[in-house]
Structures are given as C-alpha cells and as structure tokens.
Amino acid sequence: KFNQDANIARKFTIKEGSSASADDYMYAPVSSAEIIADEQTGVQSLRLAGRYPSLGPDACAKITSILTSRNDSDILVVQPIMTIFKNEECTDYKPDFKVHHELHTPFYGKGLLHVRVLNGNARNQYLEILQ
Secondary structure (H helix, E strand, C coil), X not given: CECCEXXXXXXXXXXXXXXXXXXXXXXXXXXXXXXXXXXXXXXXEEEEEEECCCCCCCEEEEEEEEEEEXXXXXXXXXXXXXXXXXXXXXXXXXXXXXEEEECCCCCCEEEEEEXXXXXCCEEEEEEEECC
16 A cells, blocks of 8 residues: 555565575676687686776776676576775776676586676676587
C-alpha cells in the first residue's frame, strides 16, 4: 500500500538475496570487452576499454582491481573495480583507458562474457572460443 491507502496498492514479488553480502563496488565505465590470446603462449587475457568519468581538475578515477569468476552456467563475470583519487595521485591520469588482465583459468567453449559497468547495467557478449 502507498502511504497506507488501500485504494493505492499493488502486489509484487521480492526474490530473496542469494548471499548475505552486498555488492559495494564502483565499476569502471567499460565500453568494450574481449578475450584475446597471445599467439606464442596461448595465454588468454581480458581486454577492457572505456572512458573514465570527468571528476573535475582535482580528482580522477582509475581501475584498481579486476575480479573474474566463472559460474556453472558458463558465464564469465567481470568486475572492473574503480577507485577515485585526488590531486597528486592523478598526475598520470588519462580519461581513455585500455587495460589487460590475464585470465588464470582460460575460457573455452560457449558462454557469456558479463562485465559489470558504472551505470548499474552490464556489457554482455556471447563467447565461443575453440581450443
């Protein structure tokens, strides 16, 4: 009910959370993501690119960590965690970014690349990588 008014009511379902912890990360604004393999070694890396938000002359944002996990449904979840810095920590700052992150467990087969991004959405891309 809205403000306890029985004339303004709607029923809806709330799904119970799957974990006790909240996702407290601020994600980078990734605009493209792909898995690439080194031609000589075969080692797979995740390549993320995008543009950091403008935070004014005295602050900047940078990716400080990239978490990856693969679930049983063949979804590779990528969490590009971004941190805001101030003043002298921004001397080498460039708004456009391209980062590489080595995958410790290679991805082969069919699945989904799910990258969480700043605006609360996600970049999703179908994967089919043959050995």
